[in-house]
Amino acid sequence: MFPSDSLHGTLAVDDSTLYAMHLQALEEDAEVESSSYYAAAIAFTVAPRAATWTRYLAAPILRGHEDATGAREVRPLAMDAYWRGSIRNRARVLDAIRKTPRINGLLIGAQDRLSALFPESPLILEGDLDGQQVYVVVQTSLDVDAARDVLDDFDRSWWLESMGPANGNMSVVLEFIT
Amino acid sequence: MAKETYTWRPADDGPEFEMLPVEIVRSEESWVKLFLEDGTVLRVKIVVSKVGRSIDKPIPGRNGEPLYHIQSGTIVVADVPKELYFTEGG
Numbered sequence: 001m002f003p004s005d006s007l008h009g010t011l012a013v014d015d016s017t018l019y020a021m022h023l024q025a026l027e028e029d030a031e032v033e034s035s036s037y038y039a040a041a042i043a044f045t046v047a048p049r050a051a052t053w054t055r056y057l058a059a060p061i062l063r064g065h066e067d068a069t070g071a072r073e074v075r076p077l078a079m080d081a082y083w084r085g086s087i088r089n090r091a092r093v094l095d096a097i098r099k100t101p102r103i104n105g106l107l108i109g110a111q112d113r114l115s116a117l118f119p120e121s122p123l124i125l126e127g128d129l130d131g132q133q134v135y136v137v138v139q140t141s142l143d144v145d146a147a148r149d150v151l152d153d154f155d156r157s158w159w160l161e162s163m164g165p166a167n168g169n170m171s172v173v174l175e176f177i178t
Numbered sequence: 179m180a181k182e183t184y185t186w187r188p189a190d191d192g193p194e195f196e197m198l199p200v201e202i203v204r205s206e207e208s209w210v211k212l213f214l215e216d217g218t219v220l221r222v223k224i225v226v227s228k229v230g231r232s233i234d235k236p237i238p239g240r241n242g243e244p245l246y247h248i249q250s251g252t253i254v255v256a257d258v259p260k261e262l263y264f265t266e267g268g
Contacts (some may be wrong), residue, residue, distance in 0.1 A: 148207075151207055168211070171208045173204060173205065176205075
């Protein structure tokens with residue numbers, strides 16, 4: 001149930017909580033009041049890739065809650081707002097994220113870091129057949145050993161310390177393109 | 179350009195195989211987590227860098243299945259409880 005009273009004082013509620021409530025409300029078909037945050041939430045939900053300003057507007061909202069590992073929790077539907085790459089098997093990805101919502105926060109972190117480490121490589125989200133696993137696919141033109149060296153930096157600088165909340169349901173995949 | 183093959187003998191007293199290098203096109207870089215009775219947590223990842231497939235004969239007794247040869251390493255990262263550390267460093 002959406003707590004509509006909370007909307008009257010948006011400043012009293014932090015951005016990520018508000019955003020999560022909006023998405024919750026949208027999922028539950030509840031009637032909510034209008035606000036800029038609500039507009040952003042609708043934009044994400046209805047036309048997630050429609051405009052750059054939408055992403056810009058929601059950036060602070062998507063900052064989310066940080067836990068001890070730096071993982072941030074946001075709702076599955078927010079994936080369209082933060083994920084800049086393409087998505088294969090979208091329904092399966094969403095299934096997996098619904099089962100392990102904290103993957104959302106890890107995807108934000110992984111995307112930032114992998115984009116920096118593999119600047120020329122497209123990143124693709126992919127779900128497994130069971131809708132359990134999310135793969136972050138890095139399409140790289142590096143050779144196997146060079147790509148592994150770069151990925152080793154990713155593992156040691158962040159992933160090994162952060163992977164816990166994924167419960168083993170998120171992995172990085174290297175795809176070697178020629 | 180045809181790939182250069184190589185020979186490989188898996189066992190000293192076994193047959194020699196002619197191997198064709200096969201490119202890795204996709205690799206899932208998953209970590210396995212092992213929880214040990216002493217409180218240590220090991221995270222282990224197998225890293226395969228090269229793969230070859232036999233082209234002159236199959237694995238003996240396996241209905242024609244070719245033999246695969248991998249060059250691999252293992253990465254191990256240990257989270258060690260403080261009490262297991264030696265009091266003086268090595």
